[in-house]
Amino acid sequence: MTETSPRSHAGRREWLGLALLTLPLFVLAIDASVLFLAAPHIGADLDPSPTQWLWALDVYGFMIAGFLVTMGALGDRIGRRRLLLLGSLSFSAASIWAAFAPTPEAFIAARAVLGLAGATLMPSTLAIIRTMFRDDRQRSFAIAVWMTTFSVGVAVGPLLGGALLQAFWWGSVFLLAVPVMLITVALGPALLPESRDPEPVRVDLLSVTLSVAFLIALVYATKELATEGPTPVVLGILAAGLLCATAFIYRQRSISNPLVDPSLFRSRVFRTALLILTIGIFTVTAVNFLVPQFLQSVAGLTPLEAGLMTAPIALSAIAGSLTAPHLAARTSPAVVITAGAAISIAGYLTLTQAAPDRPHWIVVVGGAFAVLGLSPATVLTVDLVVGSAPEERAGSAAALSETSGELGVALGIAVMGTILTALYRSTLTDTMPGRLDTAVRDSALDGLPAAQHAAEALPPNLADALLAAARDAFSSSFNTVALVCATLALALALMTTLWLRHPRTGDSNDTAAKQPNQGTQDQPAP
Template identity: 40%
Template structure:
């Protein structure tokens, strides 16, 4: 008879607090740097290229190392890897906070990305080890997913508050004491689990994944920020070729980093596609809405960050609703509903005008945040239960890698749509007395238009600001409509892929679990089904 582990007790729920704490710091660290750029520039005086690397190297290393670190956690122990990752993250935070050269800060940020890559897949995989009861696991994953969204919203606010009272290094130093606490509590509260049968590390596969993911995401982000350039396209293309080689390697090797056959399961593929798409939409539109708050409504960056926190109740409501309904309603209905809520949020954003009240924007972004949180909560459950237990870290890492792809695609595609409409509308603008590079700056970005307008006579500057705001808002409207249409189409595809995923799954005893307690009878285990 297949046997089930008992329901989680106090120790497991306290362990979840540790995991949530780690997840919160990782999410905050992604966005906390925004306000620190100016004081960092004044203190370290980096070149323009160095400044870009300070900002971006964290996410590049995080994305590149995820798949390899997921395998390492599965093979050598998830608790062990989380403890090592917390140590690396804490030390790297201290190094970043005390950096006295741009090169040192870039290196510390890269080390932070590596630490985050060890923590991200192990945290969700550990939740699977700790919560074997389906209802409890859904609640635990809801807390994990809600923390990710909350941390991303808190990052800019935390950064602004720290910089108002301390030096720029404080945005990094806050991580170190928390990671010390994690190092103390993790060995006590978290179970260990490893799979010695995974064999040797596929070194070539690890190289191909890192060498493919990093230039691919770098190229996409450069295309999003600076528009089309041959150099950026070459980076993205080279990364794509290496990723194809990585997939082929995983199909051929006897000890792959990820099990490619997982994509034959409709549930797993649908969950991965959902994660990619919701991050594509949310991150893509966030760059436009943040600019709208600052460049159109005239808010300071910190005030805009404070307003962005107004969507947090929507995240909390989404977590609560999904936790309750997921015990009674099939995932396909909840996931697609979440995506359609995001499409509705896009629709609200398409109604923005230069005279709109901030409340309209917050409603649109709130709907998108709620839909994203609901969808990702459910897909996280599908990801960790679709794969065999011994591959949970690798499957989670694969999911998070596609999440990073979604973010990069969103910046590139949705941001580019908005930029293209802006440039189209501004192409015929010819302000008196403005030409050459200044005129090119006006026609390229709303930020460039604001900079040029500040050096013009009052009447010319005011007219230029008004025209650029109209053009930017038009670009946001079209980008939002495009996003809504794409979300509806993908929701229909996901509905087909997830249609056979059941409400509940049984969790059998894991022979590789080191901390295996007494057992209780189990219902029939769900088998992954083809889409």
């Protein structure tokens, strides 16, 4: 097979291949959201204990976050298409297992395998895009389509899941993935090129163990900090994770076959893009996490009404993702990211004006502008990460970008959730009615849903006073979180202006990124 010219344009096969690559990503996006819809049905059928249910919810994300780096490096060694096809088959089998799981233990195990299979799909699809689209502008647009697919999946997932749950049993939401993954397996060999590192080395198992340990520990600790606070157990797990991370970094620098090539981080573009990507996703997570809560708990909308109200936010994410590459090609990624951050700041400042007695559109418009402004940052930084790395390290680079995204989401939920909870409790402690007994007060301080539940047992006047105070406390805390996000967006704009001024979309003129590993070139595999 003749190697494609580095600047040649993609043809019909490549664009059909891109359409195929969007299918597994679409399924991953849906799978991330349908479990919450199916939760009441699964709980009634399998009757898991509270601990089992927590593991069922979290193990999927833990496995994805823990194995992304490992799977990205594995794809560089055995072939990215091969890893994608193996992962698709595994995801199909695990989906069937989850759909027909007879016990909570079996369901948890199936979710763990789903997460492990999902970790093979995300870096593989992105690395294959890096191989198929060698023209900078085409690759930027392809990555925008790739990321937009995930946004669409998150938006339509609840609708598809709700329709399936209304017509069938809860396992049907998992079976949705099976035909999609089988299509990928059937058409992948014809539409997707195989590529790998031409000089693969043995996978270092100790590096794999350390990377999985520190990533799972970090994600677990950040989730628990948001719910349980800084308990000794959580802090101990966090410390153990950081210790594993330190050992992992030291080992990558001292062995000849590192799981993550340290030379990637010599590229200023690579380092800066990863940092901006993490901050951008961290910041936008507040919208995805808190706006639906505000619309349901403060504004009193039903889940369906809240879902429809947030449709403009999903559409703004799609618009920002798809237009970013075209704008960056005319100017530069730094200009587009900085301008987008300014739009995002305006959106977050609009969210600071949300209140129980103000129109709902303030929340929707503010959220839409916040997401619209930050979408270019996520798309363009992923392109810069993948484009600034040499092709033989495309899988590792893609895995690092995905890991940054996973950490951004986990940290965003943990940090913003912790801030909101602390402010809510502080405010409500001072403003709730004084005639409440201790049990009701303690329950109301657990959160706005708990306050609404506690109010059901109170006399009407007292219940109204408690609910008004709880809604005001949540709204005030929401406003403060929005202000924190606006500050982070400003910091993102400043970092972009200072550290990411020169490269254009797909620019790989950073010599540290271009010339690791003795200048080897990625070769298509037979």
